[in-house]
Amino acid sequence: MTKQDQPLAAPEIVDREQFDDALAEQVAAEKEVTRHNDRVAASRRRLPMVEVDDYAFTGPDGPVRLTELFGDAYLLVVQNVMFGPDWDEGCPSCSWAVDNLPADMRRMSDEAMAFALISQASIDKLEAWRAKRGWEHLWVSSSGTTYHYDWGWTQQNERGEEVLRPGYSYYLLKDGKPYLTYMTTARGVEAVLPVAQFMDRTAYGRQQDWEDSPEGWPQYPTYG
Structure with a gap:
């Protein structure tokens, strides 16, 4: 059985009044979640920021610095896609996350946000996977830099093995310097x-x- 096969189990069938009552209770609970999320977002906007090295990544056309990923924007969202140097394909869940991106990325640029993908694999591997997936997003390689290690996107486990993490980094360009203002990994990526x-x-x-x-x-x- 796959997700394409409709399950036999289904919610209880009730009359309209019972449904409306149950839905109202659910909506009330969700409003509390929304209010809490607003409080969390408010605290996020009050986070300090830290200066980040202007790393020299490798893009499809050669070297590209972190500051250049901003383009004409002053905000930058980076998706850190798990794609190890010895991998031949990108992480399935990370790839699924890229597939979830807005169909029209101009909506981000309208808000002064640039977007880019960063992975450890060589640019040739990244470009091959990008073409296979049909993505148009800028994807750069951190190979030859310490970016993934400096910011915890690649760590060592207790056995000394390298473990990659997925997630998003949010940057602000201020006076020509890049600053990290927020980052999230694990289930923190689900919000987007x-x-x-x-x-x-x-x-x-x-x-x-x-x-x-x-x-x-x-x-x-x-x-x-």
């Missing part, structure tokens, strides 16, 4: 994944094995 948010609001949720769902609800391995 619209498909995941849509899935959360369907009857069956994401159908992942960690979710608290009713008996009989379909669930599949999260990274299967």
Whole structure:
């Protein structure tokens, strides 16, 4: 059975009055989440910032510095895509996240935001995977720099093995210098994944094995 097969289990059928009452209770709970999110966003806007080296990455046309990724904007969003130097393909979940990006990225530039992808693999590998996925986003390689290690996107586990992390970095260009104002990894990336948010609001949720769902609800391995 796959997600394309409709499950036998389904929500309880009730009359309109019961549905409206249950929905109103759910909406009230979600409004509390919205208010809390507003408070968290307010504290995020009050974070300090730290200056970042103007790393010399490698782009499709040669060297490109971090400050150049801003283009004409003063804000920069970077998706740190897991793609190790010895990998032949990009991380499936990171690739899915890129697929979730706005269809019209001009909406970001309208808000003075530039966008770029950064990975450790060579630019040739990145360009091949980008072409295969049909992406138009600028993707640069951090190979030859300490970027991934400096900011924890690549770490060593207890066995001394390198472990890559996915996530987003948010930068501000001020007086010609790049500053990191915020970064998030793990489930922090979910807030900007619209498909995941849509899935959360369907009857069956994401159908992942960690979710608290009713008996009989379909669930599949999260990274299967």
